Amino acid sequence: MMRYLRLYGHFFTAQLKVMMEYRLDFLVGVFSVVLIQFTSVFFVKVVFDQIQSLNGWSFYEVLFIYGIASTGRSIHHIFFDNLWTIGWQYIRNGEFDRFLIRPVNPLFHVIANRVQQDGFGQLAIGLILLLTAISHLSIVWTVGKVLLLIVMILSSGAVFVAVNLFFATLSFWMVDSLPIVVGVFQVAEFARYPLTIFSKEIRGLLTWVIPYGFTAFYPASAFIEHSGYQSVALLTPVVAVVSCWIAYWFWGKGLRAYTSTGS
Template identity: 65%
Template sequence: MKSMVRYMKLYWHFFAAQVKVMTEYWVDFIIGFMSVFFIQFTSVYFIKVVFDHIDVLNGWTFYEILFIYGIASTGRSIHQIFFDNLWLVGRDYIRTGNFDRLLIRPLNPLFHLIADKVQQDGVGNLVLGTILLGISMNHLAFDWGFWDIVLLIVMVISSGLIYSGINLFFVTFSFWMVDSFPLMQTAFNVSQFARYPLTIYSKPIRIILTWVVPYGFTSFYPATLFTGHKNYTTLALITPAVAAIICVIAYGFWIIGLRAYTSTGN
């Protein structure tokens, strides 16, 4: 317990230092925020264009798909803001030998790696995702109560942890490959499919997005709890458990990779 409190306090110091750096470069922050915001907005606008010509897509309305997209964007923003440094493990830490710096300090190396960076660009995803959720929630045939909002927040946090856990799993290959960025990029690109109802895809793709690279739990399955699509209630409710399992597996694999690490000086 004391160790957890210590790490929480340490992370706050790391986070505060990163925020001070960001406030020194407001133009960079605004450009990063706006670029991410507008890139994601173009995808949403494309969905709007499609629904200008149809009313329903395989049983899903425009606002239901907007709700799925909103959960995906807010979940991804958690990963992007707090865990974005995972993308740089191979290029900026292992390849350069900078990873040794994390190993000689009295901190968990993974914690130090994560705390080393706060990605301000993720704020764009967070703002857009929140806006999309707010708009779509007003158009869903769902009677929102306090505990429903709490459940939605739990699902969004679980979504962020799933994104981060999957990324951690694939970045661990860097301990053997030096830089596993192509693997990470390939896996992350698969998540684009989960921004839309999985029912529009073929069965093999649905299986992959549920049981192989489970991005379906980052948006689609949680969304079904609030959109009236009751066929996936069980899968939706186990989303937090899926997030926990993925994080445990990814961290266990990370520990194995850490034991295999050899410095560039060896």
């Protein structure tokens, strides 16, 4: 483990040096993500200007859900964004072969091969949303709750990674599963809102099939007393661990099924 941490440090430092060579491009990427996220939040604010609550959830409670979702997704966006490209960048043209002849885990190499600067913008807007929401919510913060929030955000990021890895692994059979990955990832937008506003079927889908509910709504529910889902919310770290295990197991199946494009 320590070897991989040291290796990742070298990869990460090298990627940052490359990004800093094109600082304007870096800043434009960060700003564009902030602008996109702000536009979504502005739309929610416009809706709440017309209503007092959304199925019992206030604007700042929804903003709190948004903040957890954005901050958790930023972990995936910054460190694991290369999972999107497995099919078209590595498998389709045979580039994946070089990962198989190097003395490191192929999945680690894919992940470490890219740092996405746009994710820093998502992290910034996520933290801003969280701090803004927290300042307007009557939550009594203790050291335990702060640590719980950190665990929830890390778990949110882990679920995003697990779902993306699972569907990106389909590229070993399909050559490029990007359309499926993009389609599934769009489902995460539902989790930015209280799941109680959706039908039972959608809630079940986002809880037990594609567990995006554990990237935002359930983690936020752990801190909102009237949510009614505080007990389910405490399952978030467990769901994150199980999801990652399933995704990695599926990755192993895909890796064994891989045949080079030259075979």
